[in-house]
Amino acid sequence: MDENWERHADRLAARSLRAGDPTGWFEELYSAGRAGSVAVPWNRVQPHPLLAAWTRERAPDGTGLRAVVVGCGLGADAEHVATLGYDTVAFDVSGTAVDLARDRHPGSTVRYVVADLLALPPDWLGVHDLVVEVYTVQALPEPPRRRAIGEVARLVAPGGTLVVVAAARGDADPEPDGPPWPLTRDEIEAFATGDLGAVAINRIPDQDDPAFARWFAEFRRR
Numbered sequence: 677m678d679e680n681w682e683r684h685a686d687r688l689a690a691r692s693l694r695a696g697d698p699t700g701w702f703e704e705l706y707s708a709g710r711a712g713s714v715a716v717p718w719n720r721v722q723p724h725p726l727l728a729a730w731t732r733e734r735a736p737d738g739t740g741l742r743a744v745v746v747g748c749g750l751g752a753d754a755e756h757v758a759t760l761g762y763d764t765v766a767f768d769v770s771g772t773a774v775d776l777a778r779d780r781h782p783g784s785t786v787r788y789v790v791a792d793l794l795a796l797p798p799d800w801l802g803v804h805d806l807v808v809e810v811y812t813v814q815a816l817p818e819p820p821r822r823r824a825i826g827e828v829a830r831l832v833a834p835g836g837t838l839v840v841v842a843a844a845r846g847d848a849d850p851e852p853d854g855p856p857w858p859l860t861r862d863e864i865e866a867f868a869t870g871d872l873g874a875v876a877i878n879r880i881p882d883q884d885d886p887a888f889a890r891w892f893a894e895f896r897r898r
């Protein structure tokens with residue numbers, strides 16, 4: 677293996693962004709991971725702890741309901757959501773990520789699909805009772821990050837819930853040169869649009885590194 681995947685990601689992202697393509701590097705990175713030239717990126721096998729804590733507390737019953745997982749990567753969050761009973765779709769812009777997720781979860785009830793958050797299938801809009809977004813929007817530069825926030829919100833059905841996990845950036849902190857771009861308070865609040873209102877927006881300091889914090893936010897559509 678040549679180098680760690682984060683360094684490779686930085687290089688691919690810089691080239692992709694210079695070429696005006698904010699998402700092309702994800703496929704290149706997952707392909708390099710599958711080929712073994714770097715470790716497989718974002719190789720999480722457990723649901724995100726903040727998502728898992730939320731589902732433990734709320735114990736949502738997804739029976740007869742639909743869920744979608746945005747930028748699903750290797751599928752750990754999607755599999756968790758499916759165990760709650762939701763009819764679950766999980767999508768990623770990288771075809772290799774989707775292949776890896778399918779291979780990793782044989783027999784899964786989750787439908788893993790290649791799709792672009794910035795060009796959503798019209799029949800996905802406003803029909804999901806639970807929308808889960810973990811670390812996708814923060815992987816995009818501005819533009820199109822603001823638009824991506826609005827697109828995530830459009831997936832939520834009337835009465836539905838959106839949960840977002842993202843790294844947090846202070847309002848006075850400079851915008852990073854490359855990914856990730858931790859979200860400002862203004863950006864996390866921007867998921868609430870129209871009749872999609874914030875239920876809770878929590879800034880949670882990292883246990884090991886208090887200088888680092890994450891947002892865990894929940895929104896509900898009236």
Ligand SMILES: C[S@@+](CC[C@H](N)C(=O)[O-])C[C@H]1O[C@@H](n2cnc3c(N)ncnc32)[C@H](O)[C@@H]1O
Pocket residue numbers: 699702703718719720746747748749750767768769770773791792793794810811812815816
């Ligand atoms: C930082 S990774 C996080 C992956 C996963 N959510 C996790 O937490 O392990 C961001 C993911 O979003 C995907 N992604 C980026 N832009 C996207 C877009 N426009 N539409 C769909 N997926 C996208 C990437 O391919 C990648 O899998």
